[in-house]
Amino acid sequence: xxxxxxxxxxxxxxxxxxxxxxxxxxxxxxxxxxSLFRYFHADIIVLWLGLDAIIFSSALxxxxxxKNKIKALVLL
Numbered sequence: 171x172x173x174x175x176x177x178x179x180x181x182x183x184x185x186x187x188x189x190x191x192x193x194x195x196x197x198x199x200x201x202x203x204x205s206l207f208r209y210f211h212a213d214i215i216v217l218w219l220g221l222d223a224i225i226f227s228s229a230l231x232x233x234x235x236x237k238n239k240i241k242a243l244v245l246l
Contacts, residue, residue, distance in 0.1 A: 172225065175232040184239050191228050199224040 179185050203220045
């Protein structure tokens with residue numbers, strides 16, 4: 171789902187949000203979550219759920235952002 175919205179935004183030439191989302195998804199969120207998981211001695215299932223949460227949160231943000239961009243284009 172993430173790549174569909176990234177491709178759509180690139181096609182609309184509204185790709186300014188892609189780099190921050192990629193940084194969040196690949197660097198910032200894993201560092202924060204996995205540091206917390208290590209501190210609390212979480213097991214492997216929690217790590218996988220953390221990865222799912224990172225991916226789903228970025229996908230939901232891209233869904234919201236893309237819908238707003240499409241609405242803005244339609245209203246023009």
